Amino acid sequence: MLYLEERIRKDGQVRAGNILKVDSFLNHQMDPEVYREMGKEFYRLFGGEGVTKILTIEASGIGIACVAAQFFGCPAIFAKKSRTKNIDGQVLTSQVESYTHGGSYTVMVAKRFLGPGDRVLILDDFLARGSALRGLIQIVEQSGASLAGCGVAIEKGFQEGGAQLRRQGIRVESLAIVEEMGEDGITFRR
Amino acid sequence: MLYLEERIRKDGQVRAGNILKVDSFLNHQMDPEVYREMGKEFYRLFGGEGVTKILTIEASGIGIACVAAQFFGCPAIFAKKSRTKNIDGQVLTSQVESYTHGGSYTVMVAKRFLGPGDRVLILDDFLARGSALRGLIQIVEQSGASLAGCGVAIEKGFQEGGAQLRRQGIRVESLAIVEEMGEDGITFRR
Numbered sequence: 001m002l003y004l005e006e007r008i009r010k011d012g013q014v015r016a017g018n019i020l021k022v023d024s025f026l027n028h029q030m031d032p033e034v035y036r037e038m039g040k041e042f043y044r045l046f047g048g049e050g051v052t053k054i055l056t057i058e059a060s061g062i063g064i065a066c067v068a069a070q071f072f073g074c075p076a077i078f079a080k081k082s083r084t085k086n087i088d089g090q091v092l093t094s095q096v097e098s099y100t101h102g103g104s105y106t107v108m109v110a111k112r113f114l115g116p117g118d119r120v121l122i123l124d125d126f127l128a129r130g131s132a133l134r135g136l137i138q139i140v141e142q143s144g145a146s147l148a149g150c151g152v153a154i155e156k157g158f159q160e161g162g163a164q165l166r167r168q169g170i171r172v173e174s175l176a177i178v179e180e181m182g183e184d185g186i187t188f189r190r
Numbered sequence: 191m192l193y194l195e196e197r198i199r200k201d202g203q204v205r206a207g208n209i210l211k212v213d214s215f216l217n218h219q220m221d222p223e224v225y226r227e228m229g230k231e232f233y234r235l236f237g238g239e240g241v242t243k244i245l246t247i248e249a250s251g252i253g254i255a256c257v258a259a260q261f262f263g264c265p266a267i268f269a270k271k272s273r274t275k276n277i278d279g280q281v282l283t284s285q286v287e288s289y290t291h292g293g294s295y296t297v298m299v300a301k302r303f304l305g306p307g308d309r310v311l312i313l314d315d316f317l318a319r320g321s322a323l324r325g326l327i328q329i330v331e332q333s334g335a336s337l338a339g340c341g342v343a344i345e346k347g348f349q350e351g352g353a354q355l356r357r358q359g360i361r362v363e364s365l366a367i368v369e370e371m372g373e374d375g376i377t378f379r380r
Binding site for chain 2: 024028029031032059069070109110
């Protein structure tokens with residue numbers, strides 16, 4: 001999606017340790033036009049899939065999911081993060097590794113919001129090693145719902161998460177895939 | 191806002207300990223129509239205030255802020271929660287007490303996103319004792335921005351937060367104010 005690539009080039013900052021800072025428009029300050037264009041594009045890509053629920057994870061995915069839900073006309077659900085492993089039985093849970101903070105955490109969704117009749121689109125802001133998406137996919141599997149696919153704003157194409165998920169036959173659509181980044185700038189996958 | 195009151199009556203659940211569960215449409219599963227109607231109503235209330243930034247706090251405020259930002263055409267910022275008190279100087283911070291989880295946490299906003307030229311609308315899902323809103327107001331004050339007011343989806347009118355803020359001269363607009371709730375149902379303030 002050229003619009004997002006141009007915005008990343010203009011306002012993104014590359015930092016040491018393969019960090020791409022996009023907090024001026026994506027995951028701290030959130031630009032309404034960027035959010036609307038992303039929602040529209042996810043709807044163009046997955047609008048024919050009969051999606052009944054959008055699933056994301058707190059915190060940065062929530063705004064993306066809510067604005068996209070305006071186009072799909074279906075509810076969005078955010079999986080809650082918790083360090084507690086001891087959780088009420090009426091929830092679907094999975095474990096997600098955190099590379100940024102170390103360790104792992106439990107993500108959970110109340111069972112009554114996802115079931116066999118649902119067709120789920122998973123949305124998130126970033127895809128790198130894919131741990132968060134795998135956790136959300138496990139929750140969809142546990143619920144008996146079917147998975148329409150995963151939509152991601154920015155994929156780090158030089159990390160393995162996206163390739164692994166696609167090899168498993170999961171449809172992953174990333175609005176911008178960073179192939180390389182460094183002092184000389186950012187190269188996107190064509 | 192009659193629309194939200196009706197939805198709370200229909201889908202909200204009153205639990206022991208003054209808990210109002212609205213997770214089927216507001217703060218776990220998020221209904222796109224509820225979010226759109228709230229965004230529209232916040233814009234009706236504050237659209238003439240020259241708002242340049244919407245400020246909220248993770249996690250449940252993010253969707254509300256992002257959809258409202260579509261009406262205002264201005265960016266939304268979410269303050270990040272952290273248990274770390276030792277934070278980089280380029281951030282505005284305040285302390286927020288957590289009654290649900292106990293203790294307190296630091297909320298932070300990058301300094302470069304809020305400044306004296308800004309007019310800020312604070313949005314959140316719930317107002318009870320007002321600790322989160324007070325934390326966000328402190329951040330606005332530190333930044334030198336002016337505060338247009340606070341917009342809240344549901345206020346627990348039987349707790350003191352809203353009254354305290356209004357006594358300080360802060361404009362607080364709650365889309366639904368619960369006056370009383372119990373086994374017999376919910377009474378809203380007229």
